[in-house]
Amino acid sequence: MTDELIADRCRELAALINRHTNGKGDGFHQTSIAPLGFSRESLTGRMLHGVSTPMLAIVVQGKKGAALGEEIYRYGEAQYLVVSVDQPITGFIIEATPDRPFLGFKLDLDPRELCEIIAVQTNALAKPLRMRIADKKETSVRGFFVSTADVSLLDCALRLTRLLDTPQDIPILAPMMIREIYYRLLIGEQSEAVRQIATSGSNMQRIATVIQSIKVDFTKPMRVADLAEQASMSPSSFHHHFKQVTSMSPLQYQKQLRLLEARRLMLAENYNAITAADRVGYESPSQFSREYTRLFGAPPIQDIERLLSVG
Numbered sequence: 425m426t427d428e429l430i431a432d433r434c435r436e437l438a439a440l441i442n443r444h445t446n447g448k449g450d451g452f453h454q455t456s457i458a459p460l461g462f463s464r465e466s467l468t469g470r471m472l473h474g475v476s477t478p479m480l481a482i483v484v485q486g487k488k489g490a491a492l493g494e495e496i497y498r499y500g501e502a503q504y505l506v507v508s509v510d511q512p513i514t515g516f517i518i519e520a521t522p523d524r525p526f527l528g529f530k531l532d533l534d535p536r537e538l539c540e541i542i543a544v545q546t547n548a549l550a551k552p553l554r555m556r557i558a559d560k561k562e563t564s565v566r567g568f569f570v571s572t573a574d575v576s577l578l579d580c581a582l583r584l585t586r587l588l589d590t591p592q593d594i595p596i597l598a599p600m601m602i603r604e605i606y607y608r609l610l611i612g613e614q615s616e617a618v619r620q621i622a623t624s625g626s627n628m629q630r631i632a633t634v635i636q637s638i639k640v641d642f643t644k645p646m647r648v649a650d651l652a653e654q655a656s657m658s659p660s661s662f663h664h665h666f667k668q669v670t671s672m673s674p675l676q677y678q679k680q681l682r683l684l685e686a687r688r689l690m691l692a693e694n695y696n697a698i699t700a701a702d703r704v705g706y707e708s709p710s711q712f713s714r715e716y717t718r719l720f721g722a723p724p725i726q727d728i729e730r731l732l733s734v735g
Contacts, residue, residue, distance in 0.1 A: 433578035463528035479500035486526030493671035512680035538622035
Protein backbone atom coordinates (compact mmCIF):
# COMPACT_ATOMS: atom_id res chain seq x y z
CA MET A 425 0.00 0.00 0.00
CA THR A 426 2.81 2.41 0.89
CA ASP A 427 4.57 1.75 -2.43
CA GLU A 428 1.33 2.52 -4.27
CA LEU A 429 0.93 5.81 -2.37
CA ILE A 430 4.53 6.79 -3.18
CA ALA A 431 4.00 5.95 -6.87
CA ASP A 432 0.77 8.01 -6.91
CA ARG A 433 2.54 11.03 -5.37
CA CYS A 434 5.34 10.76 -7.93
CA ARG A 435 2.89 10.62 -10.82
CA GLU A 436 1.01 13.66 -9.50
CA LEU A 437 4.21 15.62 -8.93
CA ALA A 438 5.52 14.61 -12.36
CA ALA A 439 2.31 15.89 -13.99
CA LEU A 440 2.69 19.26 -12.25
CA ILE A 441 6.38 19.62 -13.13
CA ASN A 442 5.69 18.54 -16.71
CA ARG A 443 3.01 21.24 -17.00
CA HIS A 444 5.28 23.94 -15.56
CA THR A 445 8.23 23.01 -17.82
CA ASN A 446 6.48 21.91 -21.02
CA GLY A 447 7.56 24.00 -23.99
CA LYS A 448 10.51 25.53 -22.13
CA GLY A 449 13.11 23.06 -23.38
CA ASP A 450 15.57 20.89 -21.51
CA GLY A 451 17.56 22.13 -18.54
CA PHE A 452 16.87 23.72 -15.19
CA HIS A 453 13.85 25.96 -14.75
CA GLN A 454 13.59 28.38 -11.83
CA THR A 455 10.13 28.99 -10.34
CA SER A 456 8.49 31.97 -8.63
CA ILE A 457 9.30 30.31 -5.30
CA ALA A 458 12.91 31.47 -4.90
CA PRO A 459 14.59 28.23 -3.64
CA LEU A 460 12.52 25.94 -5.89
CA GLY A 461 13.30 24.82 -9.41
CA PHE A 462 12.58 21.93 -11.78
CA SER A 463 14.84 19.83 -14.03
CA ARG A 464 13.69 18.52 -17.39
CA GLU A 465 15.74 16.39 -19.80
CA SER A 466 14.32 14.58 -22.84
CA LEU A 467 17.44 12.67 -23.96
CA THR A 468 19.97 10.37 -22.34
CA GLY A 469 23.72 10.78 -22.57
CA ARG A 470 24.20 14.49 -21.91
CA MET A 471 26.83 15.16 -19.23
CA LEU A 472 26.02 17.99 -16.82
CA HIS A 473 29.13 19.39 -15.10
CA GLY A 474 28.95 21.99 -12.35
CA VAL A 475 29.39 22.93 -8.70
CA SER A 476 26.26 22.05 -6.76
CA THR A 477 25.38 24.09 -3.68
CA PRO A 478 23.46 22.55 -0.72
CA MET A 479 20.17 21.22 -2.06
CA LEU A 480 17.46 18.58 -2.02
CA ALA A 481 16.57 16.96 -5.36
CA ILE A 482 13.75 14.46 -5.84
CA VAL A 483 13.47 12.36 -9.00
CA VAL A 484 9.80 12.03 -9.97
CA GLN A 485 10.23 10.59 -13.46
CA GLY A 486 13.13 8.86 -15.20
CA LYS A 487 16.58 7.99 -13.87
CA LYS A 488 19.76 9.97 -13.35
CA GLY A 489 23.35 9.38 -12.28
CA ALA A 490 26.02 11.52 -10.69
CA ALA A 491 29.77 11.23 -10.36
CA LEU A 492 31.35 12.64 -7.21
CA GLY A 493 35.10 12.20 -7.38
CA GLU A 494 35.50 8.53 -8.29
CA GLU A 495 32.14 7.48 -6.85
CA ILE A 496 29.08 6.92 -9.04
CA TYR A 497 25.52 7.28 -7.74
CA ARG A 498 22.36 6.24 -9.59
CA TYR A 499 18.86 7.20 -8.53
CA GLY A 500 15.37 7.01 -9.99
CA GLU A 501 11.73 7.71 -9.32
CA ALA A 502 10.82 8.35 -5.67
CA GLN A 503 14.47 8.68 -4.69
CA TYR A 504 16.04 11.89 -3.49
CA LEU A 505 19.53 13.18 -3.05
CA VAL A 506 20.87 15.77 -0.66
CA VAL A 507 24.02 17.77 -1.30
CA SER A 508 25.19 19.26 1.99
CA VAL A 509 28.34 21.17 0.96
CA ASP A 510 29.39 22.78 -2.33
CA GLN A 511 30.45 19.88 -4.55
CA PRO A 512 31.84 19.64 -8.13
CA ILE A 513 29.44 17.06 -9.56
CA THR A 514 29.00 15.49 -12.99
CA GLY A 515 25.39 14.51 -13.64
CA PHE A 516 24.11 12.32 -16.47
CA ILE A 517 20.66 11.22 -17.56
CA ILE A 518 20.13 7.45 -17.62
CA GLU A 519 16.45 7.21 -18.56
CA ALA A 520 14.51 9.83 -20.53
CA THR A 521 12.65 10.19 -23.84
CA PRO A 522 10.90 13.14 -25.52
CA ASP A 523 7.54 11.53 -24.67
CA ARG A 524 8.52 10.70 -21.09
CA PRO A 525 11.28 13.14 -20.05
CA PHE A 526 13.35 13.01 -16.91
CA LEU A 527 11.69 15.31 -14.33
CA GLY A 528 13.18 16.46 -11.05
CA PHE A 529 12.19 18.67 -8.10
CA LYS A 530 15.06 20.76 -6.68
CA LEU A 531 15.04 22.84 -3.49
CA ASP A 532 18.02 24.91 -2.33
CA LEU A 533 18.83 24.30 1.34
CA ASP A 534 19.52 27.12 3.80
CA PRO A 535 21.76 25.96 6.70
CA ARG A 536 20.49 28.82 8.90
CA GLU A 537 16.89 27.63 8.64
CA LEU A 538 18.01 24.06 9.32
CA CYS A 539 19.83 25.31 12.41
CA GLU A 540 16.66 26.94 13.75
CA ILE A 541 14.64 23.74 13.30
CA ILE A 542 17.39 21.65 14.93
CA ALA A 543 17.33 23.96 17.95
CA VAL A 544 13.55 23.62 18.32
CA GLN A 545 13.73 19.87 17.77
CA THR A 546 16.52 19.40 20.32
CA ASN A 547 14.87 21.58 22.98
CA ALA A 548 11.70 19.50 22.68
CA LEU A 549 13.56 16.33 23.71
CA ALA A 550 13.78 15.11 27.26
CA LYS A 551 16.98 16.22 29.02
CA PRO A 552 18.62 12.73 29.19
CA LEU A 553 18.15 12.30 25.43
CA ARG A 554 19.55 15.79 24.75
CA MET A 555 22.62 14.87 26.83
CA ARG A 556 23.16 11.63 24.88
CA ILE A 557 23.00 13.53 21.56
CA ALA A 558 25.45 16.16 22.83
CA ASP A 559 27.90 13.49 24.05
CA LYS A 560 27.70 11.39 20.88
CA LYS A 561 31.04 11.15 19.09
CA GLU A 562 30.77 12.74 15.66
CA THR A 563 31.97 10.92 12.58
CA SER A 564 32.36 12.60 9.21
CA VAL A 565 29.66 11.73 6.71
CA ARG A 566 29.57 12.14 2.94
CA GLY A 567 28.30 15.52 1.79
CA PHE A 568 26.21 13.82 -0.89
CA PHE A 569 23.78 10.97 -0.35
CA VAL A 570 20.82 9.22 -2.00
CA SER A 571 17.76 7.90 -0.16
CA THR A 572 14.21 6.76 -0.88
CA ALA A 573 11.51 9.38 -0.30
CA ASP A 574 8.58 8.53 1.94
CA VAL A 575 4.97 9.65 1.48
CA SER A 576 5.33 12.53 3.96
CA LEU A 577 8.26 14.11 2.09
CA LEU A 578 6.53 13.72 -1.28
CA ASP A 579 3.35 15.26 0.15
CA CYS A 580 5.38 18.32 1.21
CA ALA A 581 6.91 18.61 -2.26
CA LEU A 582 3.46 18.33 -3.85
CA ARG A 583 1.90 21.02 -1.68
CA LEU A 584 4.81 23.37 -2.34
CA THR A 585 4.57 22.79 -6.10
CA ARG A 586 0.80 23.36 -6.10
CA LEU A 587 1.41 26.84 -4.67
CA LEU A 588 2.70 27.90 -8.09
CA ASP A 589 -0.95 27.93 -9.23
CA THR A 590 -1.94 30.33 -6.43
CA PRO A 591 0.89 32.89 -6.38
CA GLN A 592 -0.93 35.08 -3.86
CA ASP A 593 -0.40 32.31 -1.26
CA ILE A 594 3.34 31.92 -1.84
CA PRO A 595 4.69 34.63 0.55
CA ILE A 596 2.83 33.15 3.54
CA LEU A 597 2.61 29.43 2.86
CA ALA A 598 5.85 28.63 0.99
CA PRO A 599 8.17 29.34 3.97
CA MET A 600 6.07 27.08 6.21
CA MET A 601 6.07 24.25 3.68
CA ILE A 602 9.82 24.56 3.14
CA ARG A 603 10.37 24.34 6.91
CA GLU A 604 8.27 21.18 6.95
CA ILE A 605 10.46 19.68 4.21
CA TYR A 606 13.52 20.47 6.34
CA TYR A 607 11.86 18.78 9.30
CA ARG A 608 11.10 15.68 7.23
CA LEU A 609 14.75 15.48 6.19
CA LEU A 610 15.87 15.84 9.81
CA ILE A 611 13.76 12.89 10.94
CA GLY A 612 14.49 10.77 7.85
CA GLU A 613 17.00 7.98 7.37
CA GLN A 614 19.82 10.44 6.59
CA SER A 615 19.10 12.66 9.60
CA GLU A 616 22.72 12.64 10.84
CA ALA A 617 24.09 13.95 7.55
CA VAL A 618 21.39 16.64 7.34
CA ARG A 619 21.97 17.64 10.95
CA GLN A 620 25.70 18.15 10.37
CA ILE A 621 24.97 20.73 7.66
CA ALA A 622 23.82 23.20 10.30
CA THR A 623 25.56 22.04 13.49
CA SER A 624 28.10 24.63 14.59
CA GLY A 625 31.58 23.14 14.85
CA SER A 626 30.67 19.85 13.14
CA ASN A 627 33.30 18.32 10.89
CA MET A 628 31.05 18.91 7.90
CA GLN A 629 30.56 22.57 8.74
CA ARG A 630 34.30 23.09 9.25
CA ILE A 631 35.00 21.45 5.89
CA ALA A 632 32.25 23.58 4.33
CA THR A 633 33.96 26.73 5.62
CA VAL A 634 37.28 25.65 4.10
CA ILE A 635 35.54 24.86 0.81
CA GLN A 636 34.33 28.46 0.63
CA SER A 637 37.96 29.61 1.03
CA ILE A 638 39.11 27.26 -1.74
CA LYS A 639 36.35 28.57 -4.04
CA VAL A 640 37.45 32.18 -3.47
CA ASP A 641 41.15 31.53 -4.18
CA PHE A 642 41.10 28.43 -6.41
CA THR A 643 43.46 30.00 -8.98
CA LYS A 644 46.26 30.34 -6.40
CA PRO A 645 48.65 27.61 -5.17
CA MET A 646 47.15 25.73 -2.23
CA ARG A 647 48.83 24.86 1.08
CA VAL A 648 46.92 22.05 2.76
CA ALA A 649 48.56 22.90 6.09
CA ASP A 650 46.96 26.37 5.99
CA LEU A 651 43.55 24.89 5.22
CA ALA A 652 43.94 22.39 8.05
CA GLU A 653 44.76 25.21 10.43
CA GLN A 654 41.65 27.07 9.32
CA ALA A 655 39.59 23.96 10.08
CA SER A 656 41.33 23.55 13.48
CA MET A 657 42.54 20.09 12.47
CA SER A 658 45.90 18.44 11.97
CA PRO A 659 46.90 18.09 8.29
CA SER A 660 46.29 14.32 8.33
CA SER A 661 42.94 14.66 10.10
CA PHE A 662 41.88 17.46 7.75
CA HIS A 663 42.78 15.41 4.67
CA HIS A 664 40.79 12.45 6.03
CA HIS A 665 37.68 14.49 6.89
CA PHE A 666 37.81 16.46 3.62
CA LYS A 667 37.86 13.23 1.62
CA GLN A 668 35.09 11.72 3.76
CA VAL A 669 32.83 14.69 3.03
CA THR A 670 33.71 15.39 -0.62
CA SER A 671 35.02 12.02 -1.91
CA MET A 672 38.18 13.77 -3.17
CA SER A 673 41.34 15.37 -1.85
CA PRO A 674 41.62 19.17 -1.45
CA LEU A 675 43.92 19.30 -4.50
CA GLN A 676 41.49 17.26 -6.61
CA TYR A 677 38.68 19.56 -5.50
CA GLN A 678 40.66 22.66 -6.50
CA LYS A 679 41.51 21.07 -9.87
CA GLN A 680 37.84 20.47 -10.68
CA LEU A 681 36.97 24.07 -9.78
CA ARG A 682 39.75 25.31 -12.09
CA LEU A 683 38.64 23.15 -15.01
CA LEU A 684 34.97 24.09 -14.61
CA GLU A 685 35.85 27.80 -14.59
CA ALA A 686 38.15 27.41 -17.60
CA ARG A 687 35.33 25.73 -19.50
CA ARG A 688 32.97 28.57 -18.58
CA LEU A 689 35.50 31.18 -19.74
CA MET A 690 35.93 29.48 -23.11
CA LEU A 691 32.23 28.89 -23.60
CA ALA A 692 30.74 32.14 -22.31
CA GLU A 693 33.56 34.68 -22.71
CA ASN A 694 35.32 33.36 -25.83
CA TYR A 695 38.70 32.71 -24.16
CA ASN A 696 41.10 30.45 -26.02
CA ALA A 697 42.44 27.37 -24.20
CA ILE A 698 45.86 28.84 -23.36
CA THR A 699 44.42 32.05 -21.91
CA ALA A 700 41.75 30.17 -19.96
CA ALA A 701 44.35 27.80 -18.53
CA ASP A 702 46.52 30.70 -17.39
CA ARG A 703 43.51 32.54 -15.95
CA VAL A 704 42.58 29.64 -13.65
CA GLY A 705 46.11 29.01 -12.42
CA TYR A 706 47.67 26.45 -14.80
CA GLU A 707 51.32 27.07 -15.69
CA SER A 708 51.48 24.21 -18.21
CA PRO A 709 49.05 24.26 -21.19
CA SER A 710 49.78 20.58 -21.88
CA GLN A 711 48.89 19.61 -18.29
CA PHE A 712 45.72 21.67 -18.57
CA SER A 713 44.75 19.90 -21.80
CA ARG A 714 45.37 16.44 -20.29
CA GLU A 715 43.35 17.13 -17.15
CA TYR A 716 40.58 18.87 -19.09
CA THR A 717 40.27 15.89 -21.44
CA ARG A 718 40.18 13.48 -18.49
CA LEU A 719 37.28 15.39 -16.86
CA PHE A 720 35.20 16.38 -19.88
CA GLY A 721 36.00 13.55 -22.29
CA ALA A 722 37.51 15.70 -25.08
CA PRO A 723 40.31 18.28 -25.52
CA PRO A 724 39.29 21.90 -24.85
CA ILE A 725 38.76 22.98 -28.47
CA GLN A 726 36.72 19.90 -29.42
CA ASP A 727 34.65 20.10 -26.24
CA ILE A 728 33.74 23.77 -26.72
CA GLU A 729 32.93 23.27 -30.41
CA ARG A 730 30.60 20.40 -29.48
CA LEU A 731 28.87 22.44 -26.76
CA LEU A 732 28.40 25.41 -29.10
CA SER A 733 26.97 23.21 -31.83
CA VAL A 734 24.49 21.66 -29.39
CA GLY A 735 23.55 25.07 -28.00
